[in-house]
Amino acid sequence: MCRDTEKIHPDEPAVLCQAGLAAYRAALAHGSALAPVPECVRELGLLRPHGDDPDVYVPVPPDVAAHRLGRPVERALLEGQQWLLSLRDSLAPAERLYREEQQRAVSPVRVLRERGVIRDTLRTLSESCRHEFQAAQPGGPRDPERLAVSLPGMLALLGRGVRYRTLYQHSVRTHGPTLDFMEQVQAAGGRFRTLDELFDRMIIYDRAVAVVRDQRYSATGYALLIEHPGIAGFLAGVFDHAWARAEPVAHDAAHARPAPLxxxxxxxxxxxxxxxxxxxxxxxxxxxxxxxxxxxxxxxxxxxxxxxxxxxxxxxxxxxxxx
CATH class of the missing domain: 1.10.10.10 (Winged helix-like DNA-binding domain superfamily/Winged helix DNA-binding domain)
Structure with a gap:
């Protein structure tokens, strides 16, 4: 058989069988072959009927046969390439318009440079926060001056009914200024937990906007403002997972300070x-x-x-x- 109908697509070229090769060899040796000849050598154009006698087949060089059979395919490829070029030309004005609009649109991720710019941005986001505040603050004990500056804003958040949660590392449990800050925020309804290891610094507002450190720079004066709700929501989920594994920080009458772990x-x-x-x-x-x-x-x-x-x-x- 010249074809395996179960394995070869009907549009694929025939496969030379042993009988076909033998017929082609005989035609090359004697200058022609008498009918009948195998189907594969006829389909591939290796044996072609003589113009004067249809019962006589003459051999055709393989490259000539391939060129003749391949002409329709080459023509279709050329037409396809021309169609693609025409399609690109047709869409070119829309592509230019799309790129112009994308450049004018507000990027969902913006770089914040310089600590003052970062602080002003965080203050603005805190003032507009209405539902939930999440923060991861790695690095151990916090600077007392920065804690004192941030305290009024945190209390204002809680005063508006915002859910407040912050993650620290276990090492803050022995740092007096950080514990004093946490105690005041907890008294207003805030919650703190600690982990041994914590991912990088990030603050999330209403699960829709986030500020994270720009890890392309080793300096601390670079941050990324993420205003894409999908990305911010993903980061909020990461925070939730870490929060579930963290140890609560509790201040009560029996224990003036939380256990240092x-x-x-x-x-x-x-x-x-x-x-x-x-x-x-x-x-x-x-x-x-x-x-x-x-x-x-x-x-x-x-x-x-x-x-x-x-x-x-x-x-x-x-x-x-x-x-």
């Missing part, structure tokens, strides 16, 4: 050390000082009687203290 912080420090992080790297991730990190590691070394950092990592790996 010392054991949990120490486990996190040791886990990162076992993973190979330096003291400075651990301190940056957990929002604490390198000296505090070194203290946690030294206490663990004394407890396990380790001779070196590598030996301590080995002993910690064998124990269940990090589980």
């Amino acid at each position: 010392t054991d949990e912080k120490r486990r996190t420090v040791l886990r990162l050390m076992v993973e190979g992080h330096t003291d400075a790297g651990i301190a940056s991730r957990l929002g604490m000082s390198p000296r505090t990190v070194a203290t946690h590691i030294k206490r663990a070394a004394d407890q396990f009687g380790s001779r070196s950092r590598a030996h301590l990592a080995y002993l910690l790996g064998k124990s269940d203290i990090l589980d």
